[in-house]
Amino acid sequence: MKTDIYFYTGTGNSYWVARTLANELGDAETHPMFWNEEEKVASRGDAAGLIFPVHIWGLPRRVIAFANALAKDPTKYWFAVAVNAGQVAATLMQLKKLMNANGLSLKAGFEIPMASNYIPWGGPGPEDEIRRKINDAREKIKTISAVVVRRETRPVEKGPLWQNVLLSGLLYKLSFRHIPAMDKKFWVDERCNGCGICEIICPCRNIEMNHEKPSWLHGCEQCLACIQWCPREAIQYGKKTPGYERYHHPEIKLSDLTSLAKEKQRGRSE
Ligand SMILES: Cc1cc2nc3c(=O)[nH]c(=O)nc-3n(C[C@H](O)[C@H](O)[C@H](O)COP(=O)(O)O)c2cc1C
Missing domain, CATH: 3.30.70.20 (Alpha-Beta Plaits)
Known part of the structure; x- marks a missing residue:
């Protein structure tokens, strides 16, 4: 029943989610998204997850590269957690599509809002608000763990239509190459x-x-x-x-x- 959890992080939110989920699951290992680019990444777990921050309403470049480096494995139970600051938009739909194209099937995708680390727009907000988000995240991680243990298939979580169309569909695409x-x-x-x-x-x-x-x-x-x-x-x-x-x-x-x-x-x- 082993689970491999691959994570990417800038300021630790996604790392903390990965670690907390691994503890909750029990038989799970966390791995940062570093890999040898000449080889495919093959998880030996029965289940595997990707945990990463949302960047500009979509997948960070590194997560795309990592998903492209995964070995085809149509039977494995894949899940993902998109850690964000309140606007997951269509990030998990983007990942599901990408994984499908690579012969992998994303069975469940969750979003977890945490403090914002996007400092060009300001600080993370008041400390009690940061703590509240962490406590809410702990609860959500328990739910995610139960879904993963049961190998449940669920639609990936997403934002409202305007976010998915305008922010993920337009702004993400316009800014990505810059x-x-x-x-x-x-x-x-x-x-x-x-x-x-x-x-x-x-x-x-x-x-x-x-x-x-x-x-x-x-x-x-x-x-x-x-x-x-x-x-x-x-x-x-x-x-x-x-x-x-x-x-x-x-x-x-x-x-x-x-x-x-x-x-x-x-x-x-x-
Ligand atoms: C370049 C950049 C873009 C971001 N874009 C979004 C976004 O589109 N939606 C959102 O909710 N949060 C956005 N954030 C906030 C992060 O997703 C959020 O703070 C996340 O929890 C950070 O995780 P980390 O500590 O693992 O890096 C952005 C952060 C950065 C640095």
């Missing part, structure tokens, strides 16, 4: 001491330290881990972020992210 170069707006202020944490935790190896300052290499996935985890809050994006509060999931630590970075190294050398 995402890698959106890192042009990152800059560092005088507090940057060249510690290199941003380079270590960037999941897509898009940061390089030059003369003890980070440079972004225009292969960005906009997970915002660099700006949100910078220990000195020295990384900025555009003009407004000096005034905005940073966010990461309160139960996920920087050391968790740096441990994931070791798996990234392993993914490269495998």
Whole structure:
């Protein structure tokens, strides 16, 4: 009855969901979405899940690449959790379609709203609201676990029609190809001491330290881990972020992210 859970995260919300669900399920293993690009990813579990943040009302680039790297396995029970900040829109429908095209069948797809990490639009909101969302998420994870244990098939969850058409159908498609170069707006202020944490935790190896300052290499996935985890809050994006509060999931630590970075190294050398 083993379950493999593959996750992608910027600020820990999806990682926390993956870990909490794995504990709830019992016989489950979590794996960050790092893989050897020359090989297919084959889960040995009886069930497998994908857990990731919603980005611009759709799937992040990395999740698309990971879904494309999965080995065909029409008999496996696949599920997904799209972690978001209130607008899942048509993200899970997009994933279902993509998996279908790859010979995989998504049997259930859930959305979990958590605090927003999209700092260009502001901070994560009041602390009691963040806590409330975490508590609601714990309840939803219990439901998800029960569905997965029963191997139940359910329609994937989605937003209202206007979101699916306008936000996922139009804005996501218009912005998708611009995402890698959106890192042009990152800059560092005088507090940057060249510690290199941003380079270590960037999941897509898009940061390089030059003369003890980070440079972004225009292969960005906009997970915002660099700006949100910078220990000195020295990384900025555009003009407004000096005034905005940073966010990461309160139960996920920087050391968790740096441990994931070791798996990234392993993914490269495998
Ligand atoms: C580039 C970007 C785009 C986002 N777009 C959406 C969105 O379309 N809908 C939404 O509800 N949340 C959106 N968010 C918020 C995240 O999905 C949300 O905060 C999520 O819980 C973060 O998960 P993580 O901590 O695992 O990275 C976006 C965040 C980022 C960084």
